[in-house]
Amino acid sequence: MMRESRLNGFFFLLGSLAAWELAAQAGWLNPLIVPPASKILNSFSSLVWSGQIPLQILASLERAAVGYALAAVVFIPLGILMGLYDAFHRGLEVIVEMLRPIPPPVVIPVAMLVFGLEDEMKIFVIFFSCAWPILLNTVDGVRNIDRVLLQTAKTFGLSQQKIMWQVIVPACSPQIMTGLRVSLPITLILVVISEMVGSTDGIGYFVLDSQRRFKVAQMYAGMLALAILGYALNQLFNLLCRIFLPWHVGMNKRME
């Protein structure tokens, strides 16, 4: 059943591509807007082999990784503190609620003003936009820890440090992972936007620049690369989850 449905999907995709190709060859589509699929694939493969697309993706990935990692390093500990200490939470709550409704792309002009068009600009934008999902999920995770768990640990005389690393962090890590997972596509979107608005390299810049030069096949090739990148990042994240949190699945089952 499963196999059959995958097969249907595959053939449908193949069929659509063939229909696209035929329509383009027959001249039904404006080649300046929708070139034939084969032309796009050709352009894609030559751009990959010439190293141009890998280079642009590498530039984007570097920014994305730094911003994402920075957000994780800052906001996971902050979230744990906010989840543990109510006074701390209340103190920061208003500031968070004031900043959170700002749509992240709007921060790009601010970052451009402060950092210019450098990498720091994009890193800051990513850092800002990943902050809320990571922070709020971590807070939620810590707050939802069973109090009995903490008290048991205390009763057994675990030190503060041990409680933190052996009880709190493992107990809220699924929620932290949720925050990190939600932030992943946000990171990718924001790196593309910030490269479109203010950059001279990166895959976002590449796609927009190709459009502005009317190199349409090249533009679609860049989009194809982005789709593959998005898919690959998601798969990589799932893999890491399975490696580092294998107990999570079993644990949830036990809880129910």
Added chain:
Amino acid sequence: MSNSKNFNWSGWLAFTLLLFLWEYGSRLSPKLQLYIPPISQIFIALGGLVFSGQLAVQLWITLVRFVEGYLLAAAIAVTLGVILGYLRFVHSFLEMLIEFLRPMPSVAIIPVAVLLLGIGDSMIVAVTVYASIWPVLVNTIDGVRHIERTLVDTGRTFGLSRREILWQVILPAASPYIVTGLRVSLSIALILVTTAEMIAGSKGLGFFILDEERSLHSSNMYAGIIVVAGLGYTLNRFFLTLESRAMKWRHGMSAREAA
């Protein structure tokens, strides 16, 4: 944020402190003032822009684009989602296409939209529709699939017509999922509208903010950001209010299910 009987004093105190720090930090350093003008100046700029009606015009343009894009996306995605969730055969054909298109960062569609539709309202709305469709679509498919078949079969046994089953069984049963998708799409739609306005717009709040940055009117830029944040906040509140009204019945229902 916090209800009146439980006012968050420390939170507002910290916020006020931050504003003071901003104000005086900026006043003390002329270099900083270029990027971060004193908060008082930003509010004066905001007042001027509100008074002259300039901001209201930009806000209205952005809001109209947002509403058009969001509602259109919701209508398309729910319709398509119900069809794909219910007819597994059709879904099996489109599944791979969806899986392929969804991970692509939606903003990458902006250059294509510019080619197809030029620079203008229709391009911005189209881009917003494209990006906002995905969360609603995927959630609706999920929701329809999670409906218990007995529910639908019971409806049939009682002689409900197809249309009645759709409106009185399927849509209500899938609505918690649909609402989740709609909530996610709300912020995505706002992101896409402002982004499209920045990249290829000549009007709207996104354009306004970037334009003020480029002409180094930083106070005006911050004023624009305050307005966008206000818009985001208001839209979210509005959605939550509607949601709690519309989903009130759900409370009693799940309690009954649990009993």
